[in-house]
């Protein structure tokens with residue numbers, strides 16, 4: 001049951017930190033548009049020392065995938081989905097001040113969405129996971145061109161670019177961005193991830209030098225460790 005709403009290996013039933021009743025209570029509040037109750041539950045979990053990664057995998061990721069499934073099956077309206085998205089973004093703001101790791105690894109990453117992509121939550125979560133792991137993480141959401149990304153890379157000189165793509169029809173756009181970055185910065189390591197790469201992530205990464213495909217938070221943490 002726990003794995004029904006996830007597409008990959010995100011939820012490992014043997015290591016869940018957030019109980020099923022608590023998750024269901026959060027999901028109900030999210031679907032009812034009750035941000036006060038969502039905030040109360042998230043604050044409670046933070047105060048009890050639940051790991052940020054667990055909050056992201058077991059609450060944020062799982063609930064938004066469930067919202068997506070309900071939306072696709074016409075069981076909730078677009079308005080309800082938008083409300084759930086807005087509340088989830090509020091929850092990320094609430095979690096943000098608690099992110100920062102004790103130590104730093106002295107490395108900087110830019111986490112970017114694609115020009116024209118409205119999906120922000122997955123990339124923002126990934127930016128936060130870098131922060132939790134001691135990286136200096138810069139989220140670049142909603143920028144409008146490859147030029148804007150190149151300018152940011154020039155300003156920040158990151159050790160890594162993490163590029164997100166949520167919809168498959170943006171693959172040509174992804175290739176434009178990767179091509180432009182590779183041309184300007186041939187040695188900059190790049191990670192790509194997101195639902196737009198579900199069926200072709202490895203294939204895309206293999207067509208460039210120094211680009212890895214990472215599909216989930218769990219896989220990202222394994223990548224960071226290695």
Ligand code: B12
Pocket residue numbers: 056057060061064065067068069071072081085116117118119120121122123125126162163164165166167168169191192193194195196197198214215216217220
């Ligand atoms: C909310 C939502 C929206 C919102 C986004 C608002 C916002 N501020 O983000 C709005 C309403 C704008 C929207 C619009 C659309 N959406 Co939409 N949306 C969703 C929904 C319901 C949730 C997305 C989300 O937040 N998920 C939770 C996050 C945490 O998960 P995630 O994004 O997958 O990210 C995780 C991993 O993928 C990975 N990851 C992500 N990026 C990266 C990057 C790196 C470097 C790494 C390592 C890992 C990584 O780690 C993340 C952490 O858990 C999904 C359903 C779903 N299954 O997710 C559909 C979904 C993403 N949408 C979809 C579609 C098709 C659309 C539209 C085209 C719909 C339309 N016909 O208009 C438009 C596109 C608009 C555009 N130009 O971008 C499809 C995409 C299918 C595909 N693969 O192509 C989905 C999957 C729904 C579906 N099943 O059909 N959407």
